[in-house]
Amino acid sequence: MPDLSEPLDLLVVDRHPTFSGMLRNAAHYADAPTALRHEVDGHMALASAARKMPDVVMLSRDLSEPSPEQWTVAFRKLFPESRTKIFVVNVSPATTELRSPTSETQLLVMNSSGVAFDCLEWVREQADRQGAGCLLSVHQALRLRDYRTPPQELQTIRNLCRLATLRDKPSASHTTRVAKYTECIAGRLGMPEPATQALGLASMLHDIGHIAVPESVLRKVGPLSDEEADAMKSHARAGQSILSAHEGITFALAAEVARSHHEQWDGKGYPDGLAGDAIPLSARIVALADCFDLLTSGRGMDERRMDEALNFLREHAGRLFDPTLVVDLAAVMPEMREVWSRYPATSGKHPEAAVNWMPDPVTWSDLGS
Numbered sequence: 001m002p003d004l005s006e007p008l009d010l011l012v013v014d015r016h017p018t019f020s021g022m023l024r025n026a027a028h029y030a031d032a033p034t035a036l037r038h039e040v041d042g043h044m045a046l047a048s049a050a051r052k053m054p055d056v057v058m059l060s061r062d063l064s065e066p067s068p069e070q071w072t073v074a075f076r077k078l079f080p081e082s083r084t085k086i087f088v089v090n091v092s093p094a095t096t097e098l099r100s101p102t103s104e105t106q107l108l109v110m111n112s113s114g115v116a117f118d119c120l121e122w123v124r125e126q127a128d129r130q131g132a133g134c135l136l137s138v139h140q141a142l143r144l145r146d147y148r149t150p151p152q153e154l155q156t157i158r159n160l161c162r163l164a165t166l167r168d169k170p171s172a173s174h175t176t177r178v179a180k181y182t183e184c185i186a187g188r189l190g191m192p193e194p195a196t197q198a199l200g201l202a203s204m205l206h207d208i209g210h211i212a213v214p215e216s217v218l219r220k221v222g223p224l225s226d227e228e229a230d231a232m233k234s235h236a237r238a239g240q241s242i243l244s245a246h247e248g249i250t251f252a253l254a255a256e257v258a259r260s261h262h263e264q265w266d267g268k269g270y271p272d273g274l275a276g277d278a279i280p281l282s283a284r285i286v287a288l289a290d291c292f293d294l295l296t297s298g299r300g301m302d303e304r305r306m307d308e309a310l311n312f313l314r315e316h317a318g319r320l321f322d323p324t325l326v327v328d329l330a331a332v333m334p335e336m337r338e339v340w341s342r343y344p345a346t347s348g349k350h351p352e353a354a355v356n357w358m359p360d361p362v363t364w365s366d367l368g369s
Contacts, residue, residue, distance in 0.1 A: 007033040008124050009052065013045040013071070014038070014060035015252055016244070017259070019091050024272070026116035034120060037278050040252045042071045044281060046078065052277050054084055055127040058098075058119075061090035065249070085126050091115075098122070148194045149201060153248040157201055160242075164208050173343055174293055175204045180339040181289035187335075188328040202254035203286040206261045209239030236262055236271045256280050261287045266319045284322045288313065288329055291321070296340060306337060 012020040020038040027034035037054070039045035042063055049057070057075070059068040066074060068088045075086065090097040096115040149157070161175065179200040186196040210218060213235050217228045224232060239258030243251050260274065260283035267275030295309035310330060317323040329336070 007035045008120075008127055009035050009037075009055045010120075010123065011037045011039070011045060011048060011054035011057045012060075013040075013042055013057065013063060014089075015040050015062070016060075017240070019058075019060070019089065021272075022116040023119060026120050030117065030120055032120075032124060034124075035278065039280060040256045041249060042066050044253075045071070046074060047281060048277065049075065049079065049084075051281075053079065053082055056123045057084055057086045058089045058123070059086065061088055085123070087123070087126075089119075149198055149250045150248065153246075153250055154201070156246060157205065157250065157254075160208060161204050164205065164211065174297065175207070177293045177297065177339055177343045178206070178286065178289045179204045180343065181292055181336060182286050184332045184335045184339065185285050185289060185325060185329055188332045198250045199253060199282055199285065201250050202257050202282065203289060205239070205243060205254040206257050206286050206290060207235060207239065208242055208254075209235030209237070209258055211242075212238035233262070233270050236260070253282050257283050257286045259283075261290060263287070264320050265317075265322055269320075279322075284325055288321050288325050292329065292336070303337075303340075306333070306340065 010023070012023065014020060017038065020036065023034075024036050024038075027036055037048055039048055042059075042065070045057070059071060061068065063071065072086050075082075075084070086100070088099045090099070095109050096119065097109050098119075164175070182203040183196040183200040186199050187193075191199070213231055217224065217231050220228065236259050240255045243255035243258055257280075259271065260280050263269035263272065263274040263279045263283060265276060265279070265284075267273050292309055292313065295312055296305045310333065313321060313326050313329065317326040
């Protein structure tokens with residue numbers, strides 16, 4: 001009998017956040033603890049499992065490229081010693097159906113009113129703890145995915161970037177540098193070039209939700225009022241809503257990043273209060289790249305700010321940022337410096353305005369000005 005006093009490590013793989021959101025809300029009120037992770041892409045989910053083996057994986061029935069069956073085969077080949085249980089979930093307005101991907105036998109059907117609590121209780125009973133330790137590095141798992149972005153999808157992304165630039169002009173060069181910084185960090189993880197490029201493209205849309213924020217808030221210099229802060233924070237969900245309406249892996253990554261790039265490692269970010277590995281890997285990478293650019297592209301773009309920015313990130317590793325990724329960023333500082341010099345700020349924000357884009361409230365003096 002597994003020790004149910006230990007947190008259940010549950011990985012949900014679903015393009016849409018509705019089901020995982022229901023489970024997360026139920027976990028908050030459940031007696032037994034649950035550590036829930038959500039990934040929108042199957043191959044990113046393999047990478048997440050490579051970093052920390054889950055007790056249970058729940059795959060959405062509409063998962064494609066790979067399908068739930070293909071994902072399961074890949075998982076078992078990569079982690080042959082793992083005791084992780086894998087289930088396919090098919091959610092409808094009336095019922096939630098769970099199946100084993102290796103069997104056509106229906107395992108469980110529940111009314112939607114009690115689905116979240118029932119699911120958590122049921123999967124906890126099925127868990128065979130503990131899963132095997134990580135047998136594969138993140139970059140090896142990510143190499144299994146073809147992230148090439150089709151031309152039509154790429155053109156739509158470009159159009160959305162132009163739209164974001166019209167609404168949020170000061171960040172035009174900001175998004176370019178964030179994309180390049182993202183590629184540097186992702187490349188350090190060993191992601192193949194198509195994967196780094198896809199995540200770089202996705203990162204350019206991380207603040208697309210700004211189009212839903214009043215201009216008076218976007219342009220305000222200095223700290224925001226509580227009401228204005230709430231309006232600014234709304235851009236995360238707005239961005240996810242805009243981007244999830246489009247098909248394609250790059251848009252799925254972009255939607256994930258848009259929603260979660262202001263989450264913090266210690267769980268004090270927004271909009272969902274995710275912590276640690278529960279924050280999607282894509283969003284953790286982009287959050288680091290985003291903050292690094294805000295720290296280095298203020299007044300005059302003085303090169304000394306590069307070292308000051310790295311010191312700031314190290315100081316807040318384990319609180320704001322994934323500490324492992326901060327180490328990865330430090331390792332690619334020569335490439336980061338090259339990006340910084342190649343794409344200078346043409347119209348930077350007033351320094352105090354950068355505070356409103358930070359993942360955690362800080363003063364400009366904290367940023368080393």
